[in-house]
Amino acid sequence: MSAxxxxxxxGGFAVERDGTPVTLPTRKAAALLAILAMPPGALITRxxxxxxxxSRSAEAQARGSLRQAVAxxxxxxxxxxxxxxxxxxxxxxxASPGVEVDAVTLERAxxxxxxxxxxxxxxxxxGEFLAxxxxxxxxxxxxxxxxxxxxxxxxxxxxxxxxxxxxDRGDLEASLDLGxxxxxxxxxxxxxxxxxxxxxxxRGALGPAMREYQRCRAALAAGLGVAPSxxxxxxxxxxxxxxxxRSPAHEESEPRTLPVLAVLPxxxxxxxxxxxxxxxxxxxxxxxxxxxxxxxxxRSLRVISAQSSFAEADLQASPREIGEGxxxxxxxxxxxxxxxxxxxxxxxxxxxxxxxxxxxxxxEVATTRLPETRDAIARGVAAALAARIDGxxxxxxxxxxxxSLEVYDCWLRGMARLRQGTPESLAEGRPLFRRALExxxxxARAHSGLSLTYFNEWTCLAWQRWREDERMAFEHARDGxxxxxxxxxxxxxxxxxxxxxxxxxxxxxxxxxxxxxxPNDADMLAQLAIADAYLGHPVRGAERxxxxxxxxxxxxxxxxxxxxxxxxxxxxxxxxxxxxxKAPHVATDVTAYLAAASAHLGQMETxxxxxxxxxxxxxxxxxxxxxxxxxxxxxxxxxxxxxSRIEDARFWADGLARAGLVISDDLWRDFPDGPWPG
Numbered sequence: 001m002s003a004x005x006x007x008x009x010x011g012g013f014a015v016e017r018d019g020t021p022v023t024l025p026t027r028k029a030a031a032l033l034a035i036l037a038m039p040p041g042a043l044i045t046r047x048x049x050x051x052x053x054x055s056r057s058a059e060a061q062a063r064g065s066l067r068q069a070v071a072x073x074x075x076x077x078x079x080x081x082x083x084x085x086x087x088x089x090x091x092x093x094x095a096s097p098g099v100e101v102d103a104v105t106l107e108r109a110x111x112x113x114x115x116x117x118x119x120x121x122x123x124x125x126x127g128e129f130l131a132x133x134x135x136x137x138x139x140x141x142x143x144x145x146x147x148x149x150x151x152x153x154x155x156x157x158x159x160x161x162x163x164x165x166x167x168d169r170g171d172l173e174a175s176l177d178l179g180x181x182x183x184x185x186x187x188x189x190x191x192x193x194x195x196x197x198x199x200x201x202x203r204g205a206l207g208p209a210m211r212e213y214q215r216c217r218a219a220l221a222a223g224l225g226v227a228p229s230x231x232x233x234x235x236x237x238x239x240x241x242x243x244x245x246r247s248p249a250h251e252e253s254e255p256r257t258l259p260v261l262a263v264l265p266x267x268x269x270x271x272x273x274x275x276x277x278x279x280x281x282x283x284x285x286x287x288x289x290x291x292x293x294x295x296x297x298x299r300s301l302r303v304i305s306a307q308s309s310f311a312e313a314d315l316q317a318s319p320r321e322i323g324e325g326x327x328x329x330x331x332x333x334x335x336x337x338x339x340x341x342x343x344x345x346x347x348x349x350x351x352x353x354x355x356x357x358x359x360x361x362x363x364e365v366a367t368t369r370l371p372e373t374r375d376a377i378a379r380g381v382a383a384a385l386a387a388r389i390d391g392x393x394x395x396x397x398x399x400x401x402x403x404s405l406e407v408y409d410c411w412l413r414g415m416a417r418l419r420q421g422t423p424e425s426l427a428e429g430r431p432l433f434r435r436a437l438e439x440x441x442x443x444a445r446a447h448s449g450l451s452l453t454y455f456n457e458w459t460c461l462a463w464q465r466w467r468e469d470e471r472m473a474f475e476h477a478r479d480g481x482x483x484x485x486x487x488x489x490x491x492x493x494x495x496x497x498x499x500x501x502x503x504x505x506x507x508x509x510x511x512x513x514x515x516x517x518x519p520n521d522a523d524m525l526a527q528l529a530i531a532d533a534y535l536g537h538p539v540r541g542a543e544r545x546x547x548x549x550x551x552x553x554x555x556x557x558x559x560x561x562x563x564x565x566x567x568x569x570x571x572x573x574x575x576x577x578x579x580x581x582k583a584p585h586v587a588t589d590v591t592a593y594l595a596a597a598s599a600h601l602g603q604m605e606t607x608x609x610x611x612x613x614x615x616x617x618x619x620x621x622x623x624x625x626x627x628x629x630x631x632x633x634x635x636x637x638x639x640x641x642x643x644s645r646i647e648d649a650r651f652w653a654d655g656l657a658r659a660g661l662v663i664s665d666d667l668w669r670d671f672p673d674g675p676w677p678g
Contacts, residue, residue, distance in 0.1 A: 004018050005084070006102075007034075007102070009037065009101060009130055010129060011126030011131055012127065024073065025072045027135055031052075031133060034133070035049065035052060038101070038104065040096035043089075043091045045091040047090075050065075052137065053066070054066065106121050107151065113161065121155060121158055122181070129151050152185065152186075156182065156189060163178050163195045167196075167202070170202060172585065176196075179199075187223065188220065190229055193212050193216035193232065196208075197212045197232075201235070201239060203582045205583075207557075209239045213235065217232075241325075259329050260302045260303075260326075260329050262309045262328035263331075264309055264310075264332065265284065266335055268283075268284045269344070282412055286416060292305075295332075297488075304327075305522040305523070305555070311554040327550065332377075334348065334377075341367060345362065345365070345377070346360075346361075363377075368408075410433070410446075411445055413432045414432035418449060426456060430450060430453050433450045434446075437450075445484075448480045451473050451476035455493050474493070474497040477494045489514070492528075494510040495507045495511035496527070500642050522547075522552035525545070525547055525551070526549075526563075529542070533569040533648075534643050536648065538565075538567070538568075538570035539570055541569075541570075542567050545559065549563075558583065563579040565641075567579065568593050568596070568597055569651075584610075588622060589641060592652075594614075595661075596654075598655075599656070599659040608659055611659040622636060631664050634662065635667060637656075650668075653667075
């Protein structure tokens with residue numbers, strides 16, 4: 001047989017003859033070919049084929065239907081001689097020369113077990129075996145289901161072996177991509193979560209490691225009703241006992257004299273369900289984060305990020321274990337019971353080391369007065385710790401009473417969407433913030449929430465809407481600041497937008513104001529680290545990102561990426577590279593920093609490799625697959641990295657030029673104001 005036949009059985013059924021699609025006349029003809037193709041060359045008796053496909057017909061009728069289906073197949077594939085579908089004694093077989101079957105190739109690759117073959121298997125598996133080819137014959141459906149499960153299990157074992165290899169090699173991108181695919185393939189396979197936990201542990205990423213544990217525990221509870229295994233729990237303990245990442249550049253400069261406070265999520269003792277909202281426990285979680293935000297305003301405290309506090313509390317450890325895991329000296333715990341019109345709040349402040357109660361309080365208030373109660377809790381904690389609190393600052397932090405619980409509820413729902421950080425969730429959050437403004441036009445935090453939805457989309461997700469999202473982020477931050485001068489979020493967003501507009505003096509004023517209003521907001525401190533790099537204060541930026549990592553040890557990967565910028569500008573190139581290698585996938589321009597830093601250190605082969613990765617990401621993420629002009633990558637890099645000092649921009653560009661990036665002298669015309677692409 002000279003023709004080349006390709007049969008797809010994974011993710012659906014399709015046939016090509018010499019590259020041309022072949023249409024089969026009936027679904028049973030397709031099913032017959034699929035059976036004969038597993039594998040080509042295997043002899044299958046006519047009795048077996050008739051039983052699989054015509055089990056409800058009499059024997060003679062079934063044999064006749066089989067002969068008709070064979071004739072249809074031979075005609076469709078121009079097999080007049082019967083060389084392709086051959087009759088051999090009591091059975092039929094599909095000739096093997098020139099026939100390629102994806103499921104057979106997959107099984108062969110998985111059986112081989114070599115890394116190259118396992119990679120091939122991962123590419124071949126497009127979906128379940130014969131998905132969509134339904135035949136109303138129980139024997140065929142049983143055969144299809146058995147084959148599908150056998151191949152899926154074989155694939156699962158093979159890809160888990162490949163994942164373990166990626167993890168051992170520290171290949172972050174390949175491990176993350178393969179790990180997510182395995183979770184989709186089998187969400188109850190504990191080995192996958194364990195491998196990803198080891199990967200994140202190996203690079204010091206406690207937050208992603210803990211989230212894999214939480215995802216594993218939730219999947220096992222929902223799917224099997226069981227707890228994680230002893231091996232998974234041992235990995236969880238390793239996450240808790242591993243110290244947070246520290247920069248090797250210098251020791252901590254801040255003396256350990258300030259009390260460190262962690263606020264655990266309030267327990268929900270409500271009388272009624274607050275909502276059918278898909279975001280679980282949004283109200284209690286949102287109120288807890290509100291308490292954290294109120295306490296974070298005080299410079300005489302160090303307040304652990306809610307993200308890390310929630311991660312520790314989710315492990316059901318003792319207060320002492322939680323405190324030790326977070327480096328906290330005090331824990332604030334509480335409960336919130338929400339009825340239709342009133343809320344009962346109970347709070348306790350615990351000394352972790354001494355193991356005794358420092359302060360407690362109880363409140364029963366109207367639902368509309370929750371924000372005021374939050375500030376009362378903050379005052380009580382501050383007083384109990386004998387903190388050096390500026391009374392004016394606390395008075396400024398008080399929000400005006402809300403006329404309706406619906407306003408606060410809308411804001412909490414919007415913030416729950418905002419935390420998810422996807423384009424879809426950001427879009428879902430905007431109507432909730434707008435509804436809060438409709439109900440109370442003076443509610444400044446709704447403007448803050450709207451501003452953040454546009455800011456996050458602008459800086460992270462939607463390069464094609466750069467100017468529009470920047471404008472909306474700025475306008476809502478400006479309106480929010482006009483309503484409430486003490487809101488740190490609006491000052492932060494204003495400062496970042498002004499920074500990109502190259503209004504450096506005004507930008508620094510708003511950014512400094514944001515930090516003064518809330519010196520313990522870990523996410524904001526991490527973002528301020530980048531701003532410091534652009535404004536020419538890289539040492540301060542490096543200190544801020546270290547503080548952010550201490551306040552949020554279970555931080556996301558973008559903290560590692562943001563640590564690259566100030567360390568690079570401070571010429572701490574080894575430190576910048578160490579952080580960048582932990583999260584090269586987070587931001588497109590991080591790989592450009594890695595390339596420049598490596599080139600300045602004389603590591604030219606490594607520099608060229610990082611530059612090639614940057615070009616690949618730039619083409620995919622920024623150009624949407626199009627090929628950029630030679631100078632376009634550097635123009636974009638300078639556009640999204642608004643350096644105020646030309647020596648910092650030139651140092652970066654010089655490293656990139658050494659690595660092989662095309663850079664024109666025209667780019668420096670009228671620095672730092674232009675020419676910027678629009």
